Amino acid sequence: SYSKFKKSEEILKENDLYVITDQKDNLLEIIEEILIAGVRIIQHRFKTGTDQDHLQEAIQIKNLCKRYNSLFIVNDRLDIALASNADGIHLGKDDLDFKTARRLLGYSKIIGISANNEIDISNALKEGCDYIGIGPVFETATKKDKKPIGIEKIKTLTKDLDIPWFAIGGIKSNNISYLKSNGFKKVALVSQLMNSEDPKEDAMIILKKLSHEN
Ligand code: TZP
Ligand code: MG
Numbered sequence: 001s002y003s004k005f006k007k008s009e010e011i012l013k014e015n016d017l018y019v020i021t022d023q024k025d026n027l028l029e030i031i032e033e034i035l036i037a038g039v040r041i042i043q044h045r046f047k048t049g050t051d052q053d054h055l056q057e058a059i060q061i062k063n064l065c066k067r068y069n070s071l072f073i074v075n076d077r078l079d080i081a082l083a084s085n086a087d088g089i090h091l092g093k094d095d096l097d098f099k100t101a102r103r104l105l106g107y108s109k110i111i112g113i114s115a116n117n118e119i120d121i122s123n124a125l126k127e128g129c130d131y132i133g134i135g136p137v138f139e140t141a142t143k144k145d146k147k148p149i150g151i152e153k154i155k156t157l158t159k160d161l162d163i164p165w166f167a168i169g170g171i172k173s174n175n176i177s178y179l180k181s182n183g184f185k186k187v188a189l190v191s192q193l194m195n196s197e198d199p200k201e202d203a204m205i206i207l208k209k210l211s212h213e214n
Contacts, residue, residue, distance in 0.1 A: 008087050008110050011071050012131055015040045016210040017203070018166045018188035020075070021061070022142075022195075023048065028060055030199045035068040037203035043090055045075040045190070058084035073112065078104060088112065090133065098127040116149050121157060133188055134158065136169025137179070142190045143169060151182050173202060176209040185210075 006014075019034055020043040021027060031042060044061050046054045058074060062084045065072035073088045074081035078096050081089040088110025089101055101111055112131040113124045124132055134157060136148045148169060158165055166188040167179060173192060187210065196202040 006069065008071055008108075009130065011040055011069075012110065012164045016186045017041070017207055018043065018133075018186065019193055019203070020045050020168075020188060020190045022190055024194060027057070028064065030194065030196075031061055031064055033198075033200035034193055034203040035064060035070055037200045038207050039203050040068070040070045041073065042070055043073040043075050043188075044080075044086075046080075051080075055080055055083050058086070062086060071110070073110065081105065081109075088130065090114070098124070098129065102128070115157070116146075118157065121161065125163070129163070131164040131166065132161070133166050133168050135167055135188075137167045138170025138175070140170040140191070151179070151184075155183065173206050173209060176206060180210070 017039055018041040019039050021031065023046065024030060042061060042065055044058050046057060054077070058080050062072045071087045073090050074084065074086040075090045076092065076095050078089060078101055082104065089105065090112045091098065091101060092114045098111060098113065105111065110130045112133060113120070113129050114133045115121045115124060116134065121132060134154055136143055136146050137151065137154060139148050154167060164186060166186045167184050168188040171179065171187045171189045171192065176187065179187065192206070193199050193203055
């Protein structure tokens with residue numbers, strides 16, 4: 001049957017740029033700019049504030065994403081993902097386990113996990129995860145506590161991986177060509193767009209660099 005909406009898995013597969021939010025006064029404006037630029041995957045990352053504020057912001061971003069047929073993924077929090085009717089959740093090491101998330105979210109929602117070694121990846125695949133975030137690739141102020149795993153290690157980890165995976169950590173518009181020349185196709189980033197003076201222009205530049213014509 002025909003639907004004007006793409007399935008979440010298709011959006012994940014077709015898009016190479018995954019943008020994660022930071023806490024900003026003008027966050028909704030930034031998000032709308034990058035949606036206008038063509039970004040189709042947004043993750044809401046909210047680390048400090050009340051649960052009420054967290055959910056309210058999540059619902060606002062979800063509504064924006066819906067207008068632009070974009071995926072809205074919630075970081076860490078299953079309750080916020082459910083309450084905002086997110087398209088999926090991103091789980092790290094300290095978050096609820098995959099099986100519980102799948103049980104509560106169902107099979108129509110996306111579950112992504114963070115991985116930095118072979119065991120993480122094989123567990124994620126066994127559980128039926130929809131995509132993997134791998135990093136940090138480079139050192140990054142956004143996640144100071146994690147040591148970069150580097151390009152060579154990521155190449156080895158992803159050699160036979162056949163679900164979408166996104167490299168993350170210290171990715172900027174000026175190192176995307178380098179990553180691409182090393183076989184990386186998909187990237188996730190925070191600060192490059194969240195701290196940009198012109199998020200729309202910068203998102204367009206990054207999308208262009210990631211595109212196949214480049
Ligand atoms: N996970 C691994 S590195 C990272 C996360 C959330 C932070 C990425 O932020 P930036 O600013 O794109 O380096
Ligand atoms: Mg997390």
